[in-house]
Ligand SMILES: [Fe+2]
């Protein structure tokens with residue numbers, strides 16, 4: 010039976026001080042995986058210079074690379090420039106949209122974006138009160154709506170959601186509960202549960218835990234480097 | 250002297266906002282005149298910078314740097330979903 014092998018990592022937080030440190034760890038990745046997903050926080054300060062370091066680390070890999078940005082990549086208001094630099098290096102950067110590819114005779118659809126916070130059902134913010142609060146929650150809701158649409162349009166053998174923020178609490182275990190609303194939102198999980206997906210990959214929660222599940226039963230994996238302790242982890246999905 | 254609560258908050262904020270660190274994943278605990286820093290970073294220089302920034306944000310307190318380095322190993326066994 011054919012398998013689709015997904016390599017995933019997040020929070021590589023490259024800077025000039027780490028130039029050349031990550032790429033060697035990817036050596037031979039084509040023997041272990043068919044595609045590499047990178048779940049945001051590519052940089053530390055979100056500068057163009059750091060974006061170039063990331064692009065150089067990921068350039069010309071023998072397998073396709075799909076990435077989303079993280080909150081750190083927005084810090085210097087250079088997210089557009091970083092996106093362009095990454096795309097010029099051959100990386101598919103998803104901004105609340107889908108990409109489709111054929112791997113080993115099976116089709117894979119990836120819907121990706123950075124996601125956002127707000128918290129988890131029963132303990133979350135809502136679109137009520139001051140404009141600042143409404144804008145915060147609305148941002149997440151609009152992202153979830155775009156993911157729902159993108160997933161709806163996918164007719165592939167496998168479907169994966171690539172995020173920076175977490176869709177569930179499970180993978181935040183180890184983080185202080187007080188900051189959960191800044192680490193993710195259940196709205197992201199809800200969108201995936203409604204449309205269906207095989208896997209949700211995220212990062213952002215450096216102190217969190219690798220494995221979780223959405224209320225609808227979709228596997229969730231937190232692949233932040235400090236969590237997985239390696240350059241990437243590989244998840245295998247059975248063929249169509 | 251500031252309450253430990255505020256000292257911890259000030260250090261945490263400095264670590265997040267100081268351009269030298271921009272670290273959001275470090276736990277800061279203040280016990281009496283001691284500050285404990287805990288978390289994981291990917292380079293030894295970053296570990297030391299965090300200590301510097303914490304010391305500047307809380308002068309006079311002794312800083313215990315318990316931050317560990319993330320060892321980025323070769324990928325392990327693949328998981329079958
Ligand atoms: Fe991060």
Ligand SMILES: [Fe+2]
Nearest residue numbers: 050079080213
């Ligand atoms: Fe993050």
